[in-house]
Amino acid sequence: MIRPILIHPDPRLKKPADPVDTVDDDLRTLAADMLETMYDAPGIGLAAPQIGVMQRVLVMDCVKEEGAEPRPMVLINPEVTWASDEVSIYEEGCLSIPEQYADVERPAEVKVAWTDLDGAERSEHFTGLWATCVQHEIDHLDGKLFIDYLKPLKRQMITRKMQKLKRERARA
Numbered sequence: 001m002i003r004p005i006l007i008h009p010d011p012r013l014k015k016p017a018d019p020v021d022t023v024d025d026d027l028r029t030l031a032a033d034m035l036e037t038m039y040d041a042p043g044i045g046l047a048a049p050q051i052g053v054m055q056r057v058l059v060m061d062c063v064k065e066e067g068a069e070p071r072p073m074v075l076i077n078p079e080v081t082w083a084s085d086e087v088s089i090y091e092e093g094c095l096s097i098p099e100q101y102a103d104v105e106r107p108a109e110v111k112v113a114w115t116d117l118d119g120a121e122r123s124e125h126f127t128g129l130w131a132t133c134v135q136h137e138i139d140h141l142d143g144k145l146f147i148d149y150l151k152p153l154k155r156q157m158i159t160r161k162m163q164k165l166k167r168e169r170a171r172a
């Protein structure tokens with residue numbers, strides 16, 4: 001099922017999400033809905049708070065090449081266990097802040113540990129767009145948006161645009 005994506009500003013996007021304590025069928029349904037919602041948007045990632053679910057779950061698939069095999073990933077209670085000193089700058093977007101993009105600097109590589117949908121502990125070393133995306137999504141689980149890395153004036157400008165967009169959508 002495709003779920004509606006919250007648009008900034010919304011208090012649920014500023015609040016840290018709760019750790020998941022049990023991996024059960026409800027969680028597997030949530031993960032399937034999140035992947036469907038992400039592919040429909042379309043996006044390369046989605047965190048549960050973006051659909052109003054305050055649990056530490058994220059999905060991502062950064063395979064962008066036409067015709068390439070998709071690689072849907074579901075990360076439960078993800079944690080960055082190592083980050084490179086080397087940084088990279090990527091022009092990020094966000095499904096909760098439509099049509100706004102800005103350069104964000106983050107560690108270029110990260111190691112992340114998480115629980116998978118079978119309840120098994122997993123870890124992986126992410127590089128490139130995968131590293132950027134997983135950090136953007138973990139930020140969502142901590143109530144942080146990519147605009148929080150920008151100068152206050154630019155952040156305020158984007159927030160005002162989003163307030164206008166929400167007013168227009170409410171009227172339509």
Ligand code: K1U
Nearest residue numbers: 042043044045046092093094095096133136
């Ligand atoms: O979390 C989100 O809001 C999803 C976001 C993830 C993201 C994008 C860019 C850098 C870091 C994290 C998006 O997916 S925005 C849409 C997007 O980037 C995209 C959409 C279609 C094709 C390719 C990319």
Ligand code: ZN
Nearest residue numbers: 093094095096
């Ligand atoms: Zn986002």
